[in-house]
Amino acid sequence: MIYLSIRRSIRELFGKLGEIIQTLRESSEIKVKNLQKLISNVVEHYRLSEGQRDNILMAFGAEPEYDKLGVANAVTLAARKEESWEKSVEMERIGGHLIALPAEEFKAMDEA
Numbered sequence: 001m002i003y004l005s006i007r008r009s010i011r012e013l014f015g016k017l018g019e020i021i022q023t024l025r026e027s028s029e030i031k032v033k034n035l036q037k038l039i040s041n042v043v044e045h046y047r048l049s050e051g052q053r054d055n056i057l058m059a060f061g062a063e064p065e066y067d068k069l070g071v072a073n074a075v076t077l078a079a080r081k082e083e084s085w086e087k088s089v090e091m092e093r094i095g096g097h098l099i100a101l102p103a104e105e106f107k108a109m110d111e112a
Contacts, residue, residue, distance in 0.1 A: 027099050028070075039053060039057060057074075063077065072095045075091055079095070
């Protein structure tokens with residue numbers, strides 16, 4: 001009985017891992033057309049400050065990847081510059097939310 005439970009848990013774990021890998025792969029295929037506009041829309045949508053915007057742009061410049069994953073990485077990298085733990089965690093959440101954002105919504109932020 002324990003063996004079956006462990007086996008089921010391992011299957012579920014690998015299933016979730018596969019979903020995460022697929023999401024990240026799809027995120028790297030969604031290219032950014034207008035980085036400045038996209039970052040401005042992200043800042044406006046999530047009510048971030050100009051300082052946070054600048055940190056996101058600097059983080060993007062450090063590791064430029066012109067795709068959805070690259071933008072999310074820049075946001076989470078910019079979270080390290082935050083002075084408080086709470087703001088840092090919120091920036092990390094925003095980066096995660098960008099990854100989970102449906103492709104059409106992300107593309108709309110890039111084109112708006």
